[in-house]
Amino acid sequence: MNTFNSKIPAGALHEKWDNYKANAKLVNPNNKRKFKIIVVGTGLAGASAAATLAELGYQVDAFTFHDSPRRAHSIAAQGGINAAKNYQGDGDSINRLFQDTIKGGDFRSREANVHRLAQVSVDIIDQMVAQGVPFAREYGGLLDNRSFGGAQVSRTFYARGQTGQQLLIGAYQQMARQVGLGGVRLFNRTELIDTVTIDGRCAGIVVRDLLTGEIQSHAAHAVVLATGGYGNVFFLSTNAMNCNVTAAWRAHRRGALFANPCYTQIHPTCIPQADETQSKLTLMSESLRNDGRVWVPKRADDNRPADQIPEDERDYFLERLYPSYGNLAPRDISSRAAKRLVDKGQGIGPLKNGVNLDFSAAIDRLGREVVEERYGNLFQMYERIAGEDPYKTPMRIYPATHYTMGGLWVDYELMTTIPGLYAAGEANFSDHGANRLGASALMQGLADGYFVLPYTISNQLSTLLGKSIPGTDHPAFKQAEAEASARYNGYLAVKGKRSPDWFHRELGKIIWNECGMERTREGLQQALTDLPALYEEFKTDLRVTGTGDSTNQTLEKAGRVDDFFQLGMAMCQDALTREESCGAHFRSEYQTDEGEAQRNDEEFCHVAAWEWTGDAMKPKRHTEDLVFESIHLATRSYK
Amino acid sequence: MSHLKNLTLKVWRQSGPTDTGHFENYTIDEISDEASFLEMLDVLNESLINENKEAVVFDHDCREGICGTCSLMINGVAHGPQKATTTCQLHMRTFKSGDTIVIEPWRATAFPIIKDLMVDRSAFDRIIESGGFITAATGGAPDANLIPIPKPVADAAMDSAACIGCGACVAACPNGAASLFTAAKISHLNFLPQGQSERFKRTEAMVETMDEYFGSCTNHGECSAACPKEISIDVIALMNKDYRASKFKNRKELSR
Numbered sequence: 001m002n003t004f005n006s007k008i009p010a011g012a013l014h015e016k017w018d019n020y021k022a023n024a025k026l027v028n029p030n031n032k033r034k035f036k037i038i039v040v041g042t043g044l045a046g047a048s049a050a051a052t053l054a055e056l057g058y059q060v061d062a063f064t065f066h067d068s069p070r071r072a073h074s075i076a077a078q079g080g081i082n083a084a085k086n087y088q089g090d091g092d093s094i095n096r097l098f099q100d101t102i103k104g105g106d107f108r109s110r111e112a113n114v115h116r117l118a119q120v121s122v123d124i125i126d127q128m129v130a131q132g133v134p135f136a137r138e139y140g141g142l143l144d145n146r147s148f149g150g151a152q153v154s155r156t157f158y159a160r161g162q163t164g165q166q167l168l169i170g171a172y173q174q175m176a177r178q179v180g181l182g183g184v185r186l187f188n189r190t191e192l193i194d195t196v197t198i199d200g201r202c203a204g205i206v207v208r209d210l211l212t213g214e215i216q217s218h219a220a221h222a223v224v225l226a227t228g229g230y231g232n233v234f235f236l237s238t239n240a241m242n243c244n245v246t247a248a249w250r251a252h253r254r255g256a257l258f259a260n261p262c263y264t265q266i267h268p269t270c271i272p273q274a275d276e277t278q279s280k281l282t283l284m285s286e287s288l289r290n291d292g293r294v295w296v297p298k299r300a301d302d303n304r305p306a307d308q309i310p311e312d313e314r315d316y317f318l319e320r321l322y323p324s325y326g327n328l329a330p331r332d333i334s335s336r337a338a339k340r341l342v343d344k345g346q347g348i349g350p351l352k353n354g355v356n357l358d359f360s361a362a363i364d365r366l367g368r369e370v371v372e373e374r375y376g377n378l379f380q381m382y383e384r385i386a387g388e389d390p391y392k393t394p395m396r397i398y399p400a401t402h403y404t405m406g407g408l409w410v411d412y413e414l415m416t417t418i419p420g421l422y423a424a425g426e427a428n429f430s431d432h433g434a435n436r437l438g439a440s441a442l443m444q445g446l447a448d449g450y451f452v453l454p455y456t457i458s459n460q461l462s463t464l465l466g467k468s469i470p471g472t473d474h475p476a477f478k479q480a481e482a483e484a485s486a487r488y489n490g491y492l493a494v495k496g497k498r499s500p501d502w503f504h505r506e507l508g509k510i511i512w513n514e515c516g517m518e519r520t521r522e523g524l525q526q527a528l529t530d531l532p533a534l535y536e537e538f539k540t541d542l543r544v545t546g547t548g549d550s551t552n553q554t555l556e557k558a559g560r561v562d563d564f565f566q567l568g569m570a571m572c573q574d575a576l577t578r579e580e581s582c583g584a585h586f587r588s589e590y591q592t593d594e595g596e597a598q599r600n601d602e603e604f605c606h607v608a609a610w611e612w613t614g615d616a617m618k619p620k621r622h623t624e625d626l627v628f629e630s631i632h633l634a635t636r637s638y639k
Numbered sequence: 640m641s642h643l644k645n646l647t648l649k650v651w652r653q654s655g656p657t658d659t660g661h662f663e664n665y666t667i668d669e670i671s672d673e674a675s676f677l678e679m680l681d682v683l684n685e686s687l688i689n690e691n692k693e694a695v696v697f698d699h700d701c702r703e704g705i706c707g708t709c710s711l712m713i714n715g716v717a718h719g720p721q722k723a724t725t726t727c728q729l730h731m732r733t734f735k736s737g738d739t740i741v742i743e744p745w746r747a748t749a750f751p752i753i754k755d756l757m758v759d760r761s762a763f764d765r766i767i768e769s770g771g772f773i774t775a776a777t778g779g780a781p782d783a784n785l786i787p788i789p790k791p792v793a794d795a796a797m798d799s800a801a802c803i804g805c806g807a808c809v810a811a812c813p814n815g816a817a818s819l820f821t822a823a824k825i826s827h828l829n830f831l832p833q834g835q836s837e838r839f840k841r842t843e844a845m846v847e848t849m850d851e852y853f854g855s856c857t858n859h860g861e862c863s864a865a866c867p868k869e870i871s872i873d874v875i876a877l878m879n880k881d882y883r884a885s886k887f888k889n890r891k892e893l894s895r
Contacts, residue, residue, distance in 0.1 A: 066708065068764050087784060160797060173767060173771055242700050277671060384704070499685055543688060553696055554688065
């Protein structure tokens with residue numbers, strides 16, 4: 001497994017995708033129905049892939065652990081989706097979106113993948129409008145845009161503060177149509193707990209019915225994992241409560257390499273933690289930074305209410321530090337700036353753990369009505385959670401884990417290192433490098449599902465035509481089922497004293513402190529001592545009440561926390577071995593005199609892809625060199 | 640931040656679909672008023688596990704009021720006492736020390752109870768599968784700005800599309816009807832120019848699928864009052880109008 005091929009097509013950058021499509025092997029329409037494709041996860045990437053593959057004529061089985069596909073966490077994305085439409089005539093182009101994304105990712109992503117993403121971005125908007133997504137419009141009836149962090153053009157399409165919801169419902173409806181037509185078989189409340197590889201090809205999956213505990217296998221010609229990111233390893237994150245790494249991690253344990261696990265994004269604008277019972281953090285869309293100004297009091301011990309602090313005693317630190325991007329500086333940069341001031345004691349709020357996001361200037365300039373129109377539902381959400389009215393007092397915000405750029409390693413075809421197993425959306429690592437720009441997650445999820453996988457999946461499938469594939473009675477499936485059932489029975493049998501949530505919270509503290517916004521060698525080494533110790537305790541002191549043969553959310557959680565432990569160790573090792581700062585990965589040993597991330601292109605201009613060796617503390621590191629042909633490696637500057 | 644003390648919870652426990660179910664009383668000695676309602680249930684579950692008892696099963700996910708997974712009748716009201724707020728966004732500051740809080744699952748024939756507070760809402764998916772979409776296969780869409788949509792029309796479609804599919808409308812309805820959910824989806828798509836080709840086919844199919852599972856609407860208006868996204872009851876009138884029209888339009892198209 002030392003060599004793995006990213007399969008970047010030949011030709012100039014802007015011709016690669018066309019060249020690929022022109023040369024990819026196809027499957028005749030009459031033969032498509034002979035192939036079964038499993039899609040796990042029904043968020044933007046999964047639902048769009050399932051719908052499109054079924055439209056093409058493949059037999060699709062779609063799996064979700066939710067009660068309905070419409071619940072997937074794509075639904076919570078607020079701000080918008082990028083596309084290089086240049087409807088505003090403000091100088092946008094495919095090339096500029098490509099460059100912004102590469103630069104935003106701090107030159108740690110693949111040029112060819114990112115360029116393809118920028119190319120298909122325009123098709124996504126057309127497709128979603130045709131499906132009835134009610135994007136915001138101007139009075140003339142044309143689509144409206146706004147601007148997002150890390151960009152100097154307005155290329156973000158939005159549907160109030162609910163863009164993710166509207167896009168997901170669009171993709172869900174398209175998939176629902178296929179369910180009605182019989183093209184997609186839907187398995188809800190069913191969780192993937194293993195993947196099965198036979199003769200070097202992914203042969204199918206093992207799932208657990210969350211209502212009955214029954215373990216079952218499903219065989220297929222190809223498997224797509226669109227199972228989201230792993231931000232919940234931090235316990236407190238903006239992810240939904242059920243987001244987890246299990247599907248990707250189980251595939252990893254079966255041979256799929258896991259790339260750049262340490263690239264986790266901290267979002268600058270979330271509501272700060274209020275108390276000890278807090279179960280998750282809520283994001284306030286980055287789009288708020290279009291009109292909100294971020295500031296803290298200049299004096300550390302200033303306890304006056306915001307409206308009593310005069311202008312000259314406020315530090316609008318993003319405007320001061322990054323004048324050309326101001327409040328729209330990229331996420332990693334804005335987050336670290338906020339953290340430094342809070343660490344210096346300039347934080348605000350009862351726990352002094354936030355910074356102000358102030359709309360008073362925007363309300364004066366635009367009027368309350370316009371602000372309400374743009375952000376009404378976000379303001380309402382804030383008021384519900386924080387119990388304060390953001391029209392009157394500034395929002396209190398602080399960074400929180402939001403998105404994970406790392407994920408299963410995939411080639412240009414989105415195939416993992418296990419032939420026949422694909423990863424799409426946040427579950428793969430491919431497009432965002434070391435930092436994702438705002439409004440790009442929705443773009444990537446839909447690009448993968450609608451416009452990439454349907455073209456690339458036939459290349460592998462065509463080689464299977466006329467051949468029979470192993471059924472679920474194959475010994476490999478039986479063995480995986482037996483291992484899975486032993487695993488879940490094992491959690492019930494420990495009968496210790498601590499709940500899965502307790503372990504999850506403790507695990508999250510270690511990861512947040514040592515592998516969060518700022519990392520050090522000593523801290524990571526400490527984490528790599530603490531994590532295995534806590535994991536041992538998990539194995540001997542876990543308590544799961546109830547049984548394994550009816551709905552048991554405590555048992556589900558135990559399995560997910562188990563996988564988070566192993567992932568956490570991989571994250572820390574990845575962060576430790578990447579001896580540079582890039583994007584969201586900030587090692588305090590490697591910074592410029594001004595405190596910005598200092599890359600080491602000589603030694604680390606590569607993807608780190610980890611191989612499972614059977615011991616979570618001893619994964620094997622492989623590298624894929626990143627070659628930049630059309631873009632110049634430069635130091636990011638948003639000043 | 641302050642704390643609430645001495646809360647009594649009357650929680651519906653039911654071990655499975657065939658169990659008759661019963662109320663169980665629990666006490667919460669102290670909880671922060673900053674805690675959300677579901678975080679209060681997390682605390683309860685943590686203490687149940689400590690006592691070696693089975694945790695209360697309830698549906699929840701995003702805890703941001705958008706995914707529609709959470710439910711719960713709280714003191715007889717769908718999503719609890721605060722208007723336009725899902726259970727996950729409800730915070731304990733809405734309650735006071737000494738309160739007794741009754742917590743039940745959605746109660747509707749079309750939403751059978753799975754366990755404790757968790758119900759099966761997949762009948763909603765069946766309604767969408769029967770026609771809640773615009774047929775637009777991936778690949779052939781025209782430029783997004785080709786068909787201008789007047790802002791008020793796009794806004795009205797968005798108002799309907801804000802539905803999160805939580806099922807509060809059904810739970811609040813004395814008839815267990817799903818008119819508000821179905822009508823919200825129908826009007827979202829029927830308002831838009833892209834939705835016109837299938838307008839009457841969609842309406843007929845969705846209404847009739849809805850009728851297979853759910854009770855009939857008698858215009859109580861409880862649905863709209865309970866809706867956490869404040870979907871207007873007007874959409875039901877639009878649905879009924881289009882349903883009536885569909886009986887003529889669809890027949891006319893058939894005869895062509």
